[in-house]
Amino acid sequence: MKHDTPTAVYPALRDALIISLIDILGRDSFTQDLADLLETKFGYQHFHVFLYRKNLAPAVLANCPEPTGYERGLRNYVNYTYVINPAYRAFRTGKEAGVYLISDFIQNDRQSMIDEHNVDVHIEDTEPIGYRTPGWPKNMAEVIVLINLPNGTSLDFSFMTPLGSQQTFECQSSLNRLFPILNSILLRQFDLNPCSFDAENTESDQEDRFHDFGGEALTAREQEIAQMILIGHSSRSISLNLGISLPTVKTHRRNIYRKLQISSQAELFSLFLLHLK
Numbered sequence: 001m002k003h004d005t006p007t008a009v010y011p012a013l014r015d016a017l018i019i020s021l022i023d024i025l026g027r028d029s030f031t032q033d034l035a036d037l038l039e040t041k042f043g044y045q046h047f048h049v050f051l052y053r054k055n056l057a058p059a060v061l062a063n064c065p066e067p068t069g070y071e072r073g074l075r076n077y078v079n080y081t082y083v084i085n086p087a088y089r090a091f092r093t094g095k096e097a098g099v100y101l102i103s104d105f106i107q108n109d110r111q112s113m114i115d116e117h118n119v120d121v122h123i124e125d126t127e128p129i130g131y132r133t134p135g136w137p138k139n140m141a142e143v144i145v146l147i148n149l150p151n152g153t154s155l156d157f158s159f160m161t162p163l164g165s166q167q168t169f170e171c172q173s174s175l176n177r178l179f180p181i182l183n184s185i186l187l188r189q190f191d192l193n194p195c196s197f198d199a200e201n202t203e204s205d206q207e208d209r210f211h212d213f214g215g216e217a218l219t220a221r222e223q224e225i226a227q228m229i230l231i232g233h234s235s236r237s238i239s240l241n242l243g244i245s246l247p248t249v250k251t252h253r254r255n256i257y258r259k260l261q262i263s264s265q266a267e268l269f270s271l272f273l274l275h276l277k
Contacts, residue, residue, distance in 0.1 A: 017178070018181060021181070025185070025192060027193070028193065029196070030189050034062070035062035046064065046065070046161075048074070049155060049158075051154075051197060053152075054207075058156075059078070060078060060199075080206070083206040084231050084232075085102075086106050086231055087100075087142075087158070088156075089105065091146070097147050097148045097183055098145075098146060099143065099175045099179050101141065101142070106237060140160045141162070141168040142158050142160055143161065144156060144158055145175055147186050147187075151194070159171050159175065206276050214260060217259040221252065222252055229253070235250055235253065256268070
């Protein structure tokens with residue numbers, strides 16, 4: 001079924017969506033019902049709703065379509081690679097609610113990408129964050145709607161569109177317009193039925209493993225820089241974020257590789273994933 005673009009039909013659909021949202025308020029099935037509305041009313045074809053919690057791995061609350069065509073990629077994400085995903089890191093650092101491209105979470109000059117392909121994440125310089133979870137679709141932009149709930153958890157609505165497409169612009173534009181409505185309705189739903197955002201307990205999260213990676217060999221600063229490399233920051237981005245010179249960053253990177261007995265960024269990823277598993 002062909003849908004009009006979200007921005008082209010926004011005014012009429014906004015009113016229809018508000019009415020539909022009021023109808024589903026309070027339901028136990030609210031999250032999946034909301035996902036169905038976003039698909040039928042606005043034509044978003046590929047998105048996921050993740051629940052982020054401080055002491056557990058992410059839970060998947062809804063998928064569109066269901067089942068997905070990349071179940072392996074989804075499984076790998078919620079079990080392992082979420083811990084270095086920029087959207088999850090944004091949750092961990094208290095990012096305010098809003099609409100973002102996943103690339104908004106990192107400042108990257110794209111001049112210092114990962115240079116090998118034979119590791120447990122796929123290292124691909126065409127990807128917005130420089131790598132791809134095994135089994136995840138290639139060359140997809142992700143528009144993220146981040147909703148912070150009063151109990152310290154967050155919802156991540158991840159909308160996937162072809163990288164560099166008009167579809168990505170339209171998706172981001174319509175979601176920016178919809179955000180005040182979505183944010184308000186989700187907070188109201190939490191007030192009415194907080195259990196509707198519950199999920200089965202997932203594996204304990206990998207946060208401690210993320211922070212203790214390299215702890216026996218690296219200094220605190222080197223650990224910090226290694227973590228930023230894993231998230232997807234380039235040397236220039238690390239320099240800007242930490243307020244240190246580019247040559248200093250490069251010296252730290254050389255020291256990290258030497259101390260961990262590796263020679264490339266790809267090997268750093270491989271070593272980190274072995275550490276998680």
